[in-house]
Amino acid sequence: QTVLTQPPSASGTPGQRVTISCSGSSSIIGGNTVNWYQHLPGAAPKLLIYTNDQRPSGVPARFSGSKSGTSASLAISGLQSEDEATYYCASWADSLSGRWVFGGGTKLTVL
Amino acid sequence: QVQLEQSGPEVKKPGASVRIPCKAPGYSLSGSSRHWVRQAPGKGLEWMVNFDPGDGMTVYGQNFDGRVTVNEDTSTDTAYMELHSLTSDDTAVYFCALGGQMDVWGEGTTVIVSP
Numbered sequence: 001q002t003v004l005t006q007p008p009s010a011s012g013t014p015g016q017r018v019t020i021s022c023s024g025s026s027s028i029i030g031g032n033t034v035n036w037y038q039h040l041p042g043a044a045p046k047l048l049i050y051t052n053d054q055r056p057s058g059v060p061a062r063f064s065g066s067k068s069g070t071s072a073s074l075a076i077s078g079l080q081s082e083d084e085a086t087y088y089c090a091s092w093a094d095s096l097s098g099r100w101v102f103g104g105g106t107k108l109t110v111l
Numbered sequence: 112q113v114q115l116e117q118s119g120p121e122v123k124k125p126g127a128s129v130r131i132p133c134k135a136p137g138y139s140l141s142g143s144s145r146h147w148v149r150q151a152p153g154k155g156l157e158w159m160v161n162f163d164p165g166d167g168m169t170v171y172g173q174n175f176d177g178r179v180t181v182n183e184d185t186s187t188d189t190a191y192m193e194l195h196s197l198t199s200d201d202t203a204v205y206f207c208a209l210g211g212q213m214d215v216w217g218e219g220t221t222v223i224v225s226p
Contacts, residue, residue, distance in 0.1 A: 035212055035213070037156070039156070043218065044206070044217055044218045044219070045206065045208075045216045046216065047212060047213060047214050047215075047216075050212040051212070086155075088155065088156050090156075090158070090213070097170060098161065098163075098168070098170040099158070099172060099173070100158040100161070100172075100213075101158060102155060102158055104155045105156065
């Protein structure tokens with residue numbers, strides 16, 4: 001059972017802005033921070049956003065994250081063909097156990 | 112940037128165990144939190160376990176408590192994850208990830224469980 005809900009798919013054309021949502025609950029997301037990961041087939045997943053809205057060094061500024069209440073969003077502006085990948089949100093399952101959970105993933109297609 | 116090395120594919124029988132290494136050449140893993148995450152065919156990422164050397168605590172995902180062992184060989188700076196009592200449902204790519212935020216990932220080890 002996936003406790004973080006993401007749309008299974010999203011799409012956009014080059015140059016567009018796309019947002020991907022991640023919906024949780026008061027105990028998941030509501031009380032914790034959210035990370036986002038980019039995963040291309042056959043490759044290592046990549047940390048894109050951590051602590052809701054922070055970008056690791058090397059991640060382009062056109063990737064941004066936000067959180068409000070029990071939901072989080074990943075926005076990609078100036079969409080490029082290389083952004084075609086599956087995007088996962090992740091958060092602690094609760095603030096005490098240290099367990100993490102992933103969303104089901106959103107496959108982004110660049111048309 | 113740290114890079115993680117993982118091993119080649121493994122084929123195991125049901126009921127067996129598999130031990131998967133994770134190494135970071137030129138980097139000491141001993142001070143870094145490490146996670147293990149898997150992806151079954153056609154499915155999304157599933158978090159399995161984390162070991163934090165800072166407090167010595169191991170935290171297990173709901174589906175893995177009692178079936179996963181994590182340890183390390185400090186002489187070779189290699190972390191290991193061992194999954195026991197394999198079934199066909201354990202057929203997946205297994206990733207190691209380093210850092211409290213799962214900052215850096217390996218490219219995964221494919222495990223196939225087949226009679």
